[in-house]
Amino acid sequence: MSLEDDLRVTLRDHAAETVPQPDLWHNVSAGVRRDRRRRVALAGGAAAVALTAVASVPVILANRADRAMPTPPATAPTAPTGSPAVDWAWPSWPEPAFPRKPGWLPPGVGEPSVTVMGANVLLHYERGSSILEAEIGPIVPSWETEGEEDHDADVGGREATVRTASIYDGSQAGEQFVGVRWRTADGDWAQVLSxxxxxxxxxxxxxxxxxxxxxxxGPAPVTLAVVPPGLTLQHQSAVPDQGGVSQGGASLCVATPETVAAERQPTGLCADVVEEPFEPTEEAGPELLTVGGRPAAFYPEGGRLEIDRGGGKVLAISWDPEQLPLTRAEAIRFAEGVQIA
Structure with a gap:
């Protein structure tokens, strides 16, 4: 199970506490980002070790509190903006939408938000400790919560499985988990979790x-000017508002059609907006520069480019160098085309 899976489960488990945590979604985004930063650091450290030793050895990261952050030069180099040789394209995917319309809603579910999860689409309602969501697509969804008992049911004449749990981590008296999963007439998986x-x-x-x-x-929180050839939308989400207060996070990923068809979790070439100070990770040996006039850090070994957006926000561009070997100039070109609502 990936960190994103673990954090998603943790989110669901803690969302039902009596006192809602207004920064829970922020903590999830920050946790994912910290894990990706750690992998960047590990990648950079591993590359250095490979140059000096034949046998592999564990890379031990020093305590960041005991080591000073790298100091940018008095005048940071400005990133080149020359276009790479490969022809890029305008994003051409259709506007995302959940492909069903609820004909009945339980009371007090809150406002809907729609998330693209690979080839699946998720409809999410959240208010206080209450979460209700529906997911449809060709990829088998996750139950997200361990159940106590499964039994059969019927949804629109289709055989369905119901999974229940009388309690879950963080649940209070009267709260329970209920999940329903079935196959639609056209062969997609459909699932409702509560x-x-x-x-x-x-x-x-x-x-x-x-x-x-x-x-x-609705309006995308993150949009792109251009994308590398052969890539299409794989993930799109925004941190839902809580009590009318925006939590500030957003994510968009593009990937190959084959990846989109197989993977629900964010993957590919991703742009994440997170509420976290801009702090380049020293262990990974970043190259400090500017992108669009903003301080930035490029991690050549880890597939990551971070841009300081000001106000305690960072735009993090990430990719797997083995799956998508972007050059420095290509990463910068992609970042310069990211628009944040």
Missing amino acids: WGERDEQEVLKFARHLGAGSVPA
């Missing part, structure tokens, strides 16, 4: 009333 006070009958009613129509994702 954490909170809703019972099985309410969750089944919501599932059975997912009818014709769609729920649009």
Whole structure:
């Protein structure tokens, strides 16, 4: 299970605490980013070790509190903006939308948000400790929570599996987990998950009333000017508002169609907006520069470019160098085309 899976499960488990945590989504984003930064550091450290030893040895990261951050030069070099030789393209994918329209909603579910998860699409409702979501697509979804018991049910004439748990980590009296999964007539997987006070009958009613129509994702929090050839939308999400207060995070990834068809978790070439100070990771040996007039750090071994957006926010561009060997100039070109709503 990846860190993103672990954090997603943790989010679901803690979302039902009596006192909602307003910074929970921020902590999830920050946790994912810290893990990616650690992998960048490990990649840089491993490359250095490979030059001096035949046998592999563990890379031990020093305590960041005991080591000073690298000091940018008095005048940081400005990144070249020359176009790479490869022809890039304007993004051409359709506007994302959840491909069903709820015909009935339980009371107090909050406002909807739509997330692209590979070839699947997720419709998410959240208010306080209550979470209700539906997912549809060709990739088998995750139950997200360990169940106590499975049994059969019927959703629109289709055989379904219901998974329940009377308690889960962080649940309070009267709260339970209910999940329903079935195959649609066209062969896609469909799933509804609920954490909170809703019972099985309410969750089944919501599932059975997912009818014709769609729920649009709305304005994208992150947009791109150009993308490398052969890549399309793989992930798009924004941290949902809590009580009318924006949590500030957003993510967009592009990948090959083969990756989109197989992977629900964010992967490929990603642009993440996170609320975290710009602090280049010393262990990975970043190259300090400027991108679009903003301080930036490029990690040549780790597939990462970070740009200081000001106000305690960072735009983090990440990719797997083995799967997508971007050059420095290509990474900068992609970053310069990222627009944040």
